[in-house]
Amino acid sequence: MPDWSAVLISPDEDFDGAPLLRREVALDEGHGAVVRATLLITAQGVFEAFLNGRPVADEVLSPGWSSYEWRLRYREHDVTALLGDDPTGPVVLGIALGNGWFRGRLGWNGGRAYYGDELGAFAQLAVEFADGHVQTVVTDRSWTAGPSAVLANDLYDGQTIDARRRDDAWLRPGHVDPAWVGVHEGTLDLGTLTPYVGPPVRRIAEVAPVEVWTSPAGRTLVDFGQNLVGWLRVHVQGPAGTTVTLRHAEVLEHDELGTRPLRSALATDTFVLSGAADVFEPTFTFHGFRYAEVEGWPGELAPEDLTAVVVSSELERTGEFSCSDELVNQLHRNAVWGTVGNFLDVPTDCPQRDERLGWTGDIAAFTPSAAYLFDVRDFLRDWLRDVEAEQRAADGMVAFVVPDVLKLVLARDPGASSFPDPDSTAVWSDAAVWVPWALWQAYGDRRVLEDQFGSMTAHVRRVESLLSPSGLWDTGFQFGDWLDPTAPPEDPLLAKADPGVVATVCLFRSATLVAETAALLGHGDEAHFREVAERTRTAFVEHYVDADGRITSDAVTVYALAIAFGVLDADRQAQAGERLAELVREGGHHIQTGFAGTPFVTDALTVTGHLDDAYALLLQRECPSWLYPVTMGATTVWERWDSMLPDGTINPGEMTSFNHYALGAVVDWLHRTVAGLAPLEPGYARVLVAPQPGGGLTWAKTSLRSPHGPVAVSWSVADGGALELDVTLPEGVSGVVRLPGEQDREIGSGTHHLTGQVAAALV
Template structure:
């Protein structure tokens, strides 16, 4: 046995993070044991674990998912801890020594905010202070924040690897500072601390809804304390104050949207080193930070260069441009080895796509997305300080030396999130789709879950964050990331009487409690307040996020209640502005943004969802009165929805795909009519040729609603569509991230528009949650969150030879995969981690025919075999009760038959008028399939197109054509 993944508040060895209490977690693995018999936690004040301040003793009560340490936390203090685990097979293990260190907590600041005295507030400053230490140093910490962004240097060396500090949050409610261990940076004797400041989220052009200038402050500002503990036990504090000095830096201009302009000829060599002569530097003054919130211990995970990419091609375009192709739409910047003469100005422009094989960036709208650098004549490696870009292609201008592709490296930048999930199938296009969603998450999880990372927006749209939160939490350990984001959500709610903003942070002065496009209060968007904490709890099993966010969740539901009460208290949500099924394809205006599903239904469905989540959360936290009240309200909303939008037999008043999807997925109808709702959804899908018409609300749940209600066949047919609109259409068109629109790029390669057309927009990547849950079968359950217990229920489909998923869950590694062998055998492989258990449902199986069940509790469950699985690895194999091999028949969609050359030729010979109808010459829509048309044989269409055709013979000819599957 070994103990791994030891974390405090879901972070490895956190330094200076905000924590009301410390909660630890770990994973036990590589053991023959199935269950944890007991565990023991020891907390000490020293790394040798000699000064013990807490010992839990050997106890069966400790959970590896979340064990709260009953230790009163002091400021500026490092705590060390270990955990020992005993297994039921007699083995045991003890972890390495882990630590966490508190920051200032509630201790006041001795430092003052400072700013340059310059009248021009756009001049970017160097700021520095020299100081002397005349004793031996034991340890030292820097506590620092700045407006808008800062980089810290001590004695000429940059401190840490974090980028874009102090990050992006609701600055008028709270301001984060960061803590750095600078013990090794300081020296006995002379020292100097230096800070470079730039624009960013708090200062500079940023925002949306037309409110784009200096959202929180118009001044560069710095707050810094160096707290130095000496060997004799004394403490010296070096503070930002009026003794600091400043000088203009080489940064001429920078903004999040436009990029950075840097003149290396203006650099001051050695500016942050000890002994530097700053006698001609200018004074600073104290800065009035009244418009900013309280300076608080950090919550943001570090933003880092998480990986690097090398370009795949250096292109000379038809227009004569020199363009680097990174081969992947990424977020970050280029690191460039430059050898240009002094005074040479180079410019790097960033874009997502080529048009007519030329560089293109019009879909970035007003964002210039440039890096302009003036060389000082030295051979060096350069990269921007305070800018990031969303791009695949970079246009290079101004180079006088021959450009060499090996001089360029793509720095991929995002929050320090551990990837925990992966999916692989036999189909390379499906694998690319998974990677597209993963890259979308990387690019948009840069401190805030943004909608897009490239154009003049990059905002934390709450709707996008909400619908993707389940997928995100399969792909990565999102707990700490979402803790910070949800803190911002609640801080914004306090300004708005409980209403949730459309974008968080809002970066807008238009804050209030009235629902509006610019303000907030929209269903699905505002419901991030309840859905995200619940998803995080479900995936990681630590209720601390529910405790943190309970008042936020309750404030949101109560805000909706007030909207209903003001509209007549019908237990429906029919008032206010809603984005609705955003960008759905069934709206009243072709190409418009508003979908065709009634917003009253969608808002009421989310009212029901959030109220139900709040009730369950209240029960978990012991708020029994709230649990009962909101539970009853949830049922009243459900009943009101049924009365308003459904007949007693289950027919929906709104005939859209999304209306039926939310009815099924949000449990809005009674069990006895679910089949009717499912059948009506199937009819709507067939009318669309098994193509989706859903938008931001319907799409995340479309395939799940089908599979969870027993129709994975239809879910797979939707999933495997390759023409517009579909997920794989994007892959076929060369996408390396998820698009904002289903037709962001047209079949001819032209971009469909520039007004709102991001090529890196993860919302529709939520299909990956269906891939984890239904394709591969891994499902967390509410009764045992954090995968303490879970369900394995895969769905097999003939267009795949295999599909498998791995998740490093909060309990350990989970695996679920299936393979269709050449002899027809189905093999299913499952791994259940230590101290967890699973219930597996083997599809299309006969209990007596399954190999691998020895010693396990198994039973027949209709067409599945149900197996109880303790921790361990399992392989099951059997001949399934149905043939998964794909065959063309008269029930196959006409669309698929017509795009397959062999079957199209058969139809041309047997049904010549069908091709004329397919070209649109006959003035009516084709049926979904020949078989469907044959069921209505007296129709004019059937008689005209099919006549006396022998459908049985046609079916035999179609079945004789082999179906070719893509493989790796």
């Protein structure tokens, strides 16, 4: 922990919620050249920092969103190059503040400022000279505060910028302005300060418009061809005082901007022109959008006037996939874009409406997929620290969302939620176990299990206390198989799968994984959690499985989970597999699962010998299915299987998003089963190459930048079922090749070409 001498400072005036803070100081003389300068900085709100007129970093929306009550992250920047060559010159340190998550709107009830009423900055600049002398510049009462060009800023509602108020003089020496005021010391517990574990948010791409046109209502619309997250950079010139308004949305409805799914989020940026050539970029907000509506543009809008700037936590892309079916390839791309859009400091549910919360169930379902597509180990390790912090304050309960702003919403307005009083709930709370385990499998890094073991055990122990006398987790509120496609639009809780069945089998899985973790780490709790798992298995079979192997509620999801989690013995597993396949066929190979069952249904079919049904489910194009949204032009994964109806109208439910990654969890099956690459040991220290061609696909390939180096698998099938397989393993990595109908083959590092035979019926 640094030796802090800074204090949190807040401006004496709020200045439209976007104040500027500055401090000008002369460098100490007589100590030679500056050899190193380091800035430690954070804020209550979001900040952008400048030193001698230049940005300190290319990051945006720092310090992001964490469980501020216990964790406020700070950034460390090497700013040596920004001090220049003159060690005697004055230094100007400037900080621009915005509301961000700390003071902006959060949740769907219209509330704001749940963490505090005042914005504040906390910074400490250490300048080291050639003779070893260190000069420290800190935030304190000597700073001043003034107005910026930002008139309003909110993550949900957008940003207003008046270019007539722009003046960079505040970043230069000698700045004096009577509008500027003093600052006062705010409240900050230094014990909450913690360095980032995960990556910062940055601009990661730019997307040009693909079309500009006039709608039937006479509105100017712009299509960027991709549903994305970020904002628009605008180049414009017009008479001073002209107002240009940009409204954002994910879809069109009746050839106009489809804004109803935004609910109360305005998603609107407003720019007031200076009369000169202006460039606007609203960096204190973000939007989820593919389309923009432009109002008030001076003259004719040209495509080159607008650029969509994509922002996300900076993640390295690691996993690729493609196959002979272009619709499946688009589904995979949609999952990639959904990850990019929703991994914005917190793994959110959606990036566009008045929500954007860290729903635990979404990431519990999607982590295996995300960990293949991107290197997310530090991103999620950071978030898991918030999970643990929230648990410590809630007697082990894992909240519906992390950071848990809903508890603050309810504290302010007890009637604000339509849910019962929160407690542990299956899948959602299981994220405390499933996410670290998935990271361990993907990366082979024990730190995540060591760091989270207390959180993992606290979750299972909490659930133990909630069980009924029968040993079932059939008490309290459950999301169950949320968004089962048969549930009515207005009530996504009404799934076919019995919520007690879902919850109990999820407890079995979590207890089993915690026992495995205890064994791996050498903790003495292993026996306890194995006993919990076995008791849960016994109760599940006794109360939920009848003599014919039918599971209570007889729904696709209950069989998929029971099979995938291994709660059944071999005979019952076979019975469950047969019944699962029957239900899938009776449903015409349309999706019949929600958030709980969808990540596991294709695996359950595969392991019980129904690969053809798994492929038929994957390749179904009618609604509900994975490919239906693709046929409707989707470029991200939808929240609902029918977020848009076949006639092009938006689902009538109040809760409808077109960028939700959870139902895209099938891409994990694409990687492991279709392309055929999975870890035999955590972190791909040893790999399983086991492609299972089917569905008429003639080729597939995947590659992964594993912790040990690049791994690649590709296969093709010729007429008659002749299979050609190519595998590349990095130095020090071995594997097992498992082809249909053949004995396993051991392979070592290097490139391998193998052949086999696939049943003609599958190709």
